[in-house]
Amino acid sequence: MKYLYIFIGGGLGSMSRFAIWRIFNYFNVQFPFGTLTANVISCFVLGYLIGIQLRTGFSDNLRLLLMVGFCGGFSTFSTFGSETFLMFEEGQIFNAAIYILASLLLCWLFIFLGIKLA
Template sequence: MKIILLIGIGSFIGGISRYLLSLFIQNKFLSTFPFGTLGVNIMACFLIGIVFGLSERGNFNMEWRLFLATGFLGGFSTFSSFSMETVGLLRDGQMWQAFTYIMSSMVICLLATFIGISLIKLL
């Protein structure tokens, strides 16, 4: 039960943080391109790389890893919003923006995770 509560609390905090940060980022751009979700997902991927890098070194026990990775970062990142925003761009005929969003999400997010893990290995 303790693990379920830790994941739930982390997810609650992560979801609210995602919403607020995504709005903040999106409001900085006068564009239909979903910069808010992209920015949040890049941050989440970088942070999950750090969390797993630290976990591999034994810096986090299982409870902290579940709270941070499954709970907070699971609530913070959002594949469903990415999917819906992509479908919206496609539906609106914004093929180039949809392609750019898909490719930048895949490439930059994977790179961010790799950088997060690599950064911890360097320290």
């Protein structure tokens, strides 16, 4: 039964990430804002859930559904890695460096904010 919670949460997270990607793709944005946005939102949600879990706790099934499933399906490190690689391959060194720094700093910041706001 635990795998079902992860499966459902992961599916919802993946579909949400795809929706964000489609929005940015529709506007033909050249910088990978879709992946960055999904990762930052996922970090905030995960941080918020960690904060709630630390203060009040919640069921293991809810943890599996939201933290493992949804946040795991919504965030995407592999896409971040491939987009960064392609930027380097295309000679977009500055954009790749900005993307790496923005991803690391914003994701850390939003985990922190999520925990503090919970």
